[in-house]
Amino acid sequence: MRVLVTGAGDYLGRRLLEALRRDLPPGSRILGIDRALQPPLENVAFLAVDPFDAGRLAEAVAAFDPTIVFHLAALASVAQSSETPSYAWRADLLGTLNLAEALATSRATLVFLSATVVYGEAFRDLSRPGEGVTPRPDTISGRTKTACEYILRDVLANAGVKHLVLRPSNYIGPGQAETFVVASFAGQIARIERGLAPPCLEVGDLSAGRDFFDVADFTAACLRVTERIPALPDGGIYNVGSGIVTPVSGILDALRGLTDASFSVRIVPERVRAAGVRAEGCDPTAFVTATGWTPTIPLVQSLSAILDEARARLG
Template sequence: MRVLVTGAGDFLGRRLLEALRRDRPEGRRILGIDRHPQPPLDGVTLLDVDPFEADTLNAAVADFDPTVVFHLAALASVARSSETPAYAWRADLLGTLNLAEAVARTRATLVFLSSTVVYGAAFRDKPRPDEAVTPRPDTISGRTKSACEYILRDVLANAGVKHLVLRPANYIGPGQSETFAAASFAGQIARIERGLAPPILAVGDLAAGRDFIDVSDVTAACLRVLDRVEELPDGGIYNVGTGIVTPVSAILDAFRGLTDAAFTVQVELDRTRPTGVRSQGCDPSAFMAATGWAPAIPLPESLAAMLDAARARVG
């Protein structure tokens, strides 16, 4: 089996490559591609490939001739997508279209890591939607992810190439960018503890609720897809989450319980989202039934690991 992972340098991409390497049976080959050079990883071939350059991408895919492709190369941050809409559309759609056309020339199965953010306004009617709920994206990130799902369906179905879509909820873990709320809390607290920042924690909308899942559980979901790739139906769409909506305020309370540092909380408008639905979860039961997967890492354990990693970064 030959497994190709796009977005090799991203938060999830690197972890998936590491997991594939640890779990590698005899004969499995692994290729990670990213726009930028990546640190070496034993047992994994890494290539600098710009997804915007169709000819280069085509050549890399054709030369490797993958069995399964995990497409992770996209903007994960809703906030960043909103700040750079033109780049968000170009990065997500053009990169996905080029990859789809390259994979359409192979016999691979493509697995796209979309997001539950595609449900958008549908969260108002059903805070924990299942896959039967029609997406109604209300953010740039949601619209680009939804459009990518259509691109893959149209291009690959026409070529007779199988594809699957996973829609992960809000995944978190050590080393995540501080553009995400939980990672931002961890980083700020670590700096406050070391006296590198005043005892003021900047926050956004604490009343918002999300389905927070550890990145290792999302990685495990990808590995389970790899094991069951022949059994899962072409065009299958699956939510990947815990099924539990946790208020951001509860994340902050959990971090307070992990530190002796005293701090005040300050709401900053640029950390709040002007649009979107406050409570966003998902129903992952279809994926659990189809694969036997289930989230294994409790939220408190994830948050403790994030704070420990943030402390290590500040010394």
């Protein structure tokens, strides 16, 4: 098995590479590509490849001749995409189109990392949509992900190359950037504990609900895909998550229970998403049925690990 991972330097990319090298069958080869050359990882090769450079990307793909490609390269957060819309469209669409064209003559299966944000306005009617719900994206991130799904459907289907789409909900874990809500809370609490920040936590909409699950459970889901690819249908789309919607206030309450620090809470307008307060989860039944995967890490365990890592970063 030869597995190629794009976005190797991103939060999820590095963790997926670590899981692949640990759990793939002996003799498997793994290549991570990113714009910048990445720190070494045992039994993983790295290449610096700009996804905007179609020729260089095609050369790298042809030389490695992958059997499975996990396409993770994209702007990961909704906030980041909103702040840099032009770059978000170029990064997501052009990178995806170049990769699809590079794979058009290969024998690889492409696994594309989309996201449940594609459902957008549909969340107003259904908090846990299944894959049969038509995407109605209302954020730049949701629109670029939806467009990439169409690009792959058109380019790869015409070329006879198999592809799958995973739509994860909100995966969380130690080391995630503070542009994400759980990491933001944990980082602020760690600084409050150390006296490095005033005892006031800045928050957005605490009543908003999300499907939070551990990044290690998501990498386990990706590994399960590598095992089941022959049985999964070409063009298959799968939600991946816990199936449980937790209000952001519940995350805050759980983190309060993990610290002795006292702090107040202040709503900051720039942390409030324009789309408004709502529950955004997913129904992962199809993926669970197709692969036998289920998340195993309790939410409070994930939160404890995230807070401990935020503390450790302070020294």
